[in-house]
Amino acid sequence: MKILVCISSVPDTTSKINFTSDKSALDTNGIQFIINPYDEFVLTKAIKLREQHGGTVTVAHVGPANNEPTLRKALAIGADDAIRVDAEATDSFFVANELATIAKDFDLIMAGRESIDYNGGSVPAMIAEILDLGLINGCTGLEINGSNVSGEREIEGGKESLSASLPIVIAGQKGLVEESDLLIPNMRGIMTARTKPLNVVTAQANEERTVSISFEKPAERASCKLVESGNEAELVALLHNEAKAI
Amino acid sequence: MSVLVFAESWDGKFKKGTFEAVTYAHETAKKLGVSTTAVTIGKLADDAAQLGNYGADKVICISNNINTCDSQGMSAAIAEIANKEGASLVIIANSNTGKTIAPRLAVKLSAGFISNVVDTPSNDTPFTVKKKAFSGKAFENAQCNNDKCVLALAPNAFHIVETAGSATVESFDAANRVSKVTSTNVEKATGKISLAEAEIVVSAGRGLKGPENWGMVEELAELLGAGTACSKPVSDIGWRPHAEHVGQTGKAVAPNLYIAIGISGAIQHLAGVNSSKVMVVINTDPEAPFFKSADYGIIGDAFEVVPRLIEEIRNFKANN
Numbered sequence: 082m083k084i085l086v087c088i089s090s091v092p093d094t095t096s097k098i099n100f101t102s103d104k105s106a107l108d109t110n111g112i113q114f115i116i117n118p119y120d121e122f123v124l125t126k127a128i129k130l131r132e133q134h135g136g137t138v139t140v141a142h143v144g145p146a147n148n149e150p151t152l153r154k155a156l157a158i159g160a161d162d163a164i165r166v167d168a169e170a171t172d173s174f175f176v177a178n179e180l181a182t183i184a185k186d187f188d189l190i191m192a193g194r195e196s197i198d199y200n201g202g203s204v205p206a207m208i209a210e211i212l213d214l215g216l217i218n219g220c221t222g223l224e225i226n227g228s229n230v231s232g233e234r235e236i237e238g239g240k241e242s243l244s245a246s247l248p249i250v251i252a253g254q255k256g257l258v259e260e261s262d263l264l265i266p267n268m269r270g271i272m273t274a275r276t277k278p279l280n281v282v283t284a285q286a287n288e289e290r291t292v293s294i295s296f297e298k299p300a301e302r303a304s305c306k307l308v309e310s311g312n313e314a315e316l317v318a319l320l321h322n323e324a325k326a327i
Numbered sequence: 328m329s330v331l332v333f334a335e336s337w338d339g340k341f342k343k344g345t346f347e348a349v350t351y352a353h354e355t356a357k358k359l360g361v362s363t364t365a366v367t368i369g370k371l372a373d374d375a376a377q378l379g380n381y382g383a384d385k386v387i388c389i390s391n392n393i394n395t396c397d398s399q400g401m402s403a404a405i406a407e408i409a410n411k412e413g414a415s416l417v418i419i420a421n422s423n424t425g426k427t428i429a430p431r432l433a434v435k436l437s438a439g440f441i442s443n444v445v446d447t448p449s450n451d452t453p454f455t456v457k458k459k460a461f462s463g464k465a466f467e468n469a470q471c472n473n474d475k476c477v478l479a480l481a482p483n484a485f486h487i488v489e490t491a492g493s494a495t496v497e498s499f500d501a502a503n504r505v506s507k508v509t510s511t512n513v514e515k516a517t518g519k520i521s522l523a524e525a526e527i528v529v530s531a532g533r534g535l536k537g538p539e540n541w542g543m544v545e546e547l548a549e550l551l552g553a554g555t556a557c558s559k560p561v562s563d564i565g566w567r568p569h570a571e572h573v574g575q576t577g578k579a580v581a582p583n584l585y586i587a588i589g590i591s592g593a594i595q596h597l598a599g600v601n602s603s604k605v606m607v608v609i610n611t612d613p614e615a616p617f618f619k620s621a622d623y624g625i626i627g628d629a630f631e632v633v634p635r636l637i638e639e640i641r642n643f644k645a646n647n
């Protein structure tokens with residue numbers, strides 16, 4: 082089974098987000114980039130599926146050369162090879178098109194359900210549409226048996242079991258594997274990752290349908306009004322009269 | 328031309344996010360000087376014409392019963408209507424279902440796609456709109472280069488506005504397709520309030536010491552008609568289900584009122600909840616970072632404060 086895992090490179094979750102002085106882009110000064118947390122669950126699941134069924138795990142990423150450490154980390158965790166499409170990932174349709182071009186040769190195409198930077202949550206569904214494939218979005222459980230796929234997804238107030246067949250697109254999250262099962266690179270992994278293939282391909286001239294104009298930060302809140310412990314009645318009154326929240 | 332809005336239903340009933348989306352579509356259509364057309368899919372228990380109360384001029388009911396796991400079938404059916412109506416703008420609530428069909432629809436219509444939209448368009452040529460970015464840590468003003476655009480709206484970002492309007496209702500048979508994904512079983516917790524749509528969320532963290540102590544959290548939530556949430560470690564240790572995990576790597580919520588009990592207020596937690604209109608924190612530690620982000624706080628032991636708060640809210644409810 083050939084498995085493709087689409088990886089995005091995002092600011093570390095502890096990052097304070099700031100923008101360049103003209104507010105047109107993220108200020109990357111001092112920001113550590115990591116594998117998108119949702120993609121980590123998917124990558125670990127892909128490696129477990131390879132252990133069960135044989136095959137290969139390829140990671141793919143659309144981004145500039147300075148994102149390569151993220152791909153090397155994925156190789157160190159256990160992917161067999163990596164593909165980087167050499168382009169700035171600015172628009173989700175552009176990224177999906179690039180990834181779909183690569184994905185058409187794979188049996189199982191996996192990605193995190195959204196990236197924590199631009200939060201489009203759209204690339205997996207777009208890949209599925211471009212390639213005319215089925216999709217399990219927000220996937221929390223996955224088993225493969227021959228070409229049969231059984232999956233689980235979160236729905237409003239519950240969960241749903243699904244069946245489908247390969248090839249398929251899976252947009253995954255926690256539950257695919259548990260947090261405690263996430264694979265992390267060991268010394269041997271880090272060493273071998275250096276020599277695993279990382280192929281760089283040029284982008285097709287795909288169209289960009291959206292563009293970022295500017296960024297802004299949420300308004301600061303006024304300072305916190307403290308109520309004495311024991312005086313919960315006052316809190317209830319404030320929430321009713323002042324905040325109009327109850 | 329018209330603005331098209333997908334009026335999502337769940338078990339035949341319209342959702343809160345549906346009314347938000349129809350309101351949004353109506354307000355945008357008014358600005359553009361065009362009409363608002365709503366689309367429903369499958370059997371309805373609710374009356375389709377009621378969407379007129381939120382500004383729809385016309386409701387087209389797709390009669391095919393398409394399972395929500397068939398995102399391809401749903402988006403294809405909506406695309407048929409979008410083409411028939413000549414819609415250049417399609418509005419969809421960013422619910423579980425909406426998230427899955429909106430990007431597909433954008434590909435089908437050769438449209439630009441902008442998700443997690445929080446405001447009506449600031450410009451219509453080119454189309455420019457504000458969306459959430461960096462998991463709640465920022466907003467982005469995004470512009471669509473295409474003449475068609477699909478927008479997915481963040482939940483709880485718009486007030487539902489009722490109008491005196493009325494809508495005509497027509498039925499439509501979409502082309503039948505074979506779904507590539509089929510549903511084999513559904514497990515639903517009954518009576519649970521959807522976290523994404525809840526007006527009030529009661530959330531608790533590791534400060535509660537163990538899963539056996541969640542009784543008071545559930546009691547407070549039930550009293551307030553609230554959804555229940557938790558911090559990431561609480562779901563990782565298995566004290567609460569993953570579906571309750573809120574934050575940068577869990578669900579984003581934006582209720583009117585968010586009550587955080589025994590949660591320290593780590594940057595990843597705050598990212599997912601700071602769109603809440605009012606935040607209350609209950610924590611023993613005056614240095615907990617949550618106090619810097621909350622509107623109201625009590626420095627105190629949750630095991631004393633929460634039972635008293637429940638009593639006071641019960642008194643309040645009895646008198647109001």
Ligand SMILES: Cc1cc2nc3c(=O)[nH]c(=O)nc-3n(C[C@H](O)[C@H](O)[C@H](O)COP(=O)(O)OP(=O)(O)OC[C@H]3O[C@@H](n4cnc5c(N)ncnc54)[C@H](O)[C@@H]3O)c2cc1C
Pocket residue numbers: 094118531532533534535557558559560561572573574575576577588589590591592593594595596599609610611612615627628629630
């Ligand atoms: C990649 C990554 C992603 C993450 N994503 C998320 C995310 O999406 N969501 C999330 O929540 N976290 C996330 N985290 C974890 C985050 O950094 C914090 O560790 C977590 O939010 C802390 O949870 P907590 O507040 O419940 O626990 P703690 O930090 O342990 O805080 C417990 C709090 O309870 C208080 N307390 C103790 N006893 C009492 C009492 N009796 N009464 C009242 N208060 C009491 C303490 O003073 C303390 O402030 C992420 C971390 C990483 C590395």
